[in-house]
Amino acid sequence: MSIGNSPEDERPFEDVSEEARPSIGRALRQARLDAGLTVDDVTNATRVRIAIVQAIEADNFAPCGGDVYARGHIRTLAKAVHLDPAPLLAQYDASHGGRPAPTPAAPLFEAERIRPERRGPNWTAAMVAAIVAVVGFVGFTAFKGGDDGGNSAVAEGGSTPTSDKTTPTPKTDKPKDPKPEPSDSAIAAVPQDKVTVQVSAADGRSWIAAKDHNGRFLFDGLLKQGDTKTFQDNEKINLVLGDAGAIDLYVNGKKIEDDWQPGAVERLTYTKGDPQAG
Numbered sequence: 001m002s003i004g005n006s007p008e009d010e011r012p013f014e015d016v017s018e019e020a021r022p023s024i025g026r027a028l029r030q031a032r033l034d035a036g037l038t039v040d041d042v043t044n045a046t047r048v049r050i051a052i053v054q055a056i057e058a059d060n061f062a063p064c065g066g067d068v069y070a071r072g073h074i075r076t077l078a079k080a081v082h083l084d085p086a087p088l089l090a091q092y093d094a095s096h097g098g099r100p101a102p103t104p105a106a107p108l109f110e111a112e113r114i115r116p117e118r119r120g121p122n123w124t125a126a127m128v129a130a131i132v133a134v135v136g137f138v139g140f141t142a143f144k145g146g147d148d149g150g151n152s153a154v155a156e157g158g159s160t161p162t163s164d165k166t167t168p169t170p171k172t173d174k175p176k177d178p179k180p181e182p183s184d185s186a187i188a189a190v191p192q193d194k195v196t197v198q199v200s201a202a203d204g205r206s207w208i209a210a211k212d213h214n215g216r217f218l219f220d221g222l223l224k225q226g227d228t229k230t231f232q233d234n235e236k237i238n239l240v241l242g243d244a245g246a247i248d249l250y251v252n253g254k255k256i257e258d259d260w261q262p263g264a265v266e267r268l269t270y271t272k273g274d275p276q277a278g
Contacts, residue, residue: 024074024088025059031081032057046076047209047240047267053077065207065222067096068243072263190253195272197237198250200228204262207242239268251275 022030032042039057043050055063056073064070071089078085190196199208201223210218213235223229225246231237241247244260251270260266 023059024091025057027083027088028074028077028081029057031078031083035081037081042077042080046080046265048073048076048265061092061096065242067092068204068263069207070096072243072265075263076265191232193272194232194234195237195270195274196230196232196252197239197270198228198230199223199239199241200248200250201225201246202248204243204246206244206246208247209240211238212236236269236271239266239270241266241268 032039039050039053042048042053046053052063052073055061056070056077061070064073071092074088074092075085078088197210199210203225205222205224207222208229209220210229210231212218212231212233215238218231218233218237219229241249241260242265243262244258244264244266245262247260249256249258249268251274252272254275256275258266
């Protein structure tokens with residue numbers, strides 16, 4: 001079966017037995033046909049896969065993967081065919097048990113840590129060596145000073161000059177090694193000559209797709225809650241977030257602080273210079 005290149009060929013025969021209020025799928029399909037758009041046109045405009053568009057137009061919401069995703073796809077398709085999504089979403093909620101409650105916030109995403117390839121100087125060893133050298137020099141000076149004082153008293157034949165004969169005792173206790181600074185996180189260690197995007201399903205699962213600057217897919221699938229994916233490219237990364245409200249997003253070492261709503265579908269593009277300063 002070919003995916004329609006001629007919207008007129010897809011117009012259904014009139015069914016006088018149908019209820020006055022069309023279903024969600026029929027309303028979307030009719031609006032698409034009235035706008036002169038094919039399924040391919042809608043897919044290219046929304047990045048919603050052809051199979052999902054066809055399933056929704058047939059009132060089959062199972063391929064969406066849940067109520068949150070179904071609502072997001074309905075909203076996206078309605079806007080693409082110039083329909084107000086609010087009545088369709090209300091119709092969907094009425095037939096599927098009401099609007100889904102927002103997912104409770106999960107603990108803040110902790111960025112993965114990457115051990116740097118080059119290790120810095122071993123300051124602990126250098127400090128210990130310096131302390132040992134200072135202690136040795138103090139001990140040697142005290143010992144030598146005591147010998148010189150005794151020879152002077154014998155040569156002069158007089159009494160030993162009054163002085164503090166207490167020889168300073170060198171401290172042998174080694175100081176506690178200073179705690180090393182924690183290694184830079186993966187967010188701080190991103191290469192400057194690439195664009196690095198990290199996606200984490202912090203507040204629930206979400207379907208995501210990522211492409212490189214040539215349009216090749218780096219990933220296309222479902223991210224379960226707690227899962228993390230990192231993508232890199234020399235020029236840019238194109239993202240589609242099926243449920244942007246469930247996602248924590250880091251770009252080139254910085255968190256993107258956008259107030260995305262649960263179920264919102266977002267299409268994003270990032271380059272080496274993103275996010276812009278300020």
